[in-house]
Amino acid sequence: MSGDGRTETASVVDTLEPGVPCALSPLLRRIVAPNPGPMTGPGTNTYLVGVDEVVVVDPGPDDSSHLDAIEACGGERIRWIALTHTHPDHAPAAASLRERTGAELCAFSARDGIRPDRRLADGAVIDATEFRLRAVHTPGHAGNHLCYFLEEERLLLSGDHVMAGSTVVIKPPDGDMAAYLDSLRKVRAMPLRAIAPGHGPLIEEPNAVVDWYIAHRLEREQKVYDALAAHGSATIATLLPVVYGDVPEALHPVARYSLHAHLRKLAGDGRVVGTGLRGRWTVTS
Numbered sequence: 455m456s457g458d459g460r461t462e463t464a465s466v467v468d469t470l471e472p473g474v475p476c477a478l479s480p481l482l483r484r485i486v487a488p489n490p491g492p493m494t495g496p497g498t499n500t501y502l503v504g505v506d507e508v509v510v511v512d513p514g515p516d517d518s519s520h521l522d523a524i525e526a527c528g529g530e531r532i533r534w535i536a537l538t539h540t541h542p543d544h545a546p547a548a549a550s551l552r553e554r555t556g557a558e559l560c561a562f563s564a565r566d567g568i569r570p571d572r573r574l575a576d577g578a579v580i581d582a583t584e585f586r587l588r589a590v591h592t593p594g595h596a597g598n599h600l601c602y603f604l605e606e607e608r609l610l611l612s613g614d615h616v617m618a619g620s621t622v623v624i625k626p627p628d629g630d631m632a633a634y635l636d637s638l639r640k641v642r643a644m645p646l647r648a649i650a651p652g653h654g655p656l657i658e659e660p661n662a663v664v665d666w667y668i669a670h671r672l673e674r675e676q677k678v679y680d681a682l683a684a685h686g687s688a689t690i691a692t693l694l695p696v697v698y699g700d701v702p703e704a705l706h707p708v709a710r711y712s713l714h715a716h717l718r719k720l721a722g723d724g725r726v727v728g729t730g731l732r733g734r735w736t737v738t739s
């Protein structure tokens with residue numbers, strides 16, 4: 455992705471090596487889970503917020519070596535476990551970590567086998583002695599997606615809403631492109647100094663990256679509309695190589711979900727009609 459003019463980070467050694475705790479700011483540490491892959495980049499970022507009292511954000515896959523690393527880093531000071539969403543690369547370790555630490559499990563909703571002790575609505579706050587962490591509801595990638603705003607450092611833990619190094623897959627019906635764009639604008643309006651994403655390194659030009667995300671989606675939407683208009687009526691299988699010609703073919707099986715999400719948004723805007731991943735779509739205007 456990038457292209458946003460990233461410069462070197464002066465005081466931070468940003469290692470994305472799995473299992474190695476990395477201090478990113480006075481209140482933020484990161485441990486990368488050992489689950490690298492095409493959809494997870496270097497692996498899922500697990501964040502530890504705070505020193506005296508610790509919130510673990512996204513404990514990741516249920517992997518004992520990763521849980522050991524989290525526990526070694528946060529110890530008995532782990533008071534809360536907070537989930538950005540319940541996808542399998544972010545949430546499954548929550549139950550084991552709760553068992554190990556007695557921490558309170560916080561999430562937007564009960565889903566995917568996750569049963570939170572406390573549900574966090576938009577604006578809900580985790581109050582620690584040194585800091586406040588505020589939940590920001592950001593549906594789009596997932597309906598139950600939260601970002602977390604660390605007020606003291608103007609830092610946003612963005613989960614899969616914004617990633618470093620790639621765009622985000624929007625898979626209907628839980629994934630919703632119109633909601634996703636609204637959630638990007640919501641984050642863009644916040645006074646951010648940095649974004650700590652669910653995958654990849656710290657993002658130090660948050661506004662430039664979010665602007666790029668919004669522009670990129672709108673460009674893709676236009677491409678989808680133009681491709682469909684050229685055919686008048688077509689299926690996703692026909693549109694895919696035209697609209698995602700710039701994306702490696704290996705990613706096309708995933709890209710078709712985002713294409714479907716774009717078509718659903720265009721349908722919501724009244725510009726196309728159609729249904730489903732395999733159905734026929736037609737322009738209306």
Ligand SMILES: [Zn+2]
Pocket residue numbers: 539541595596614
């Ligand atoms: Zn996800």
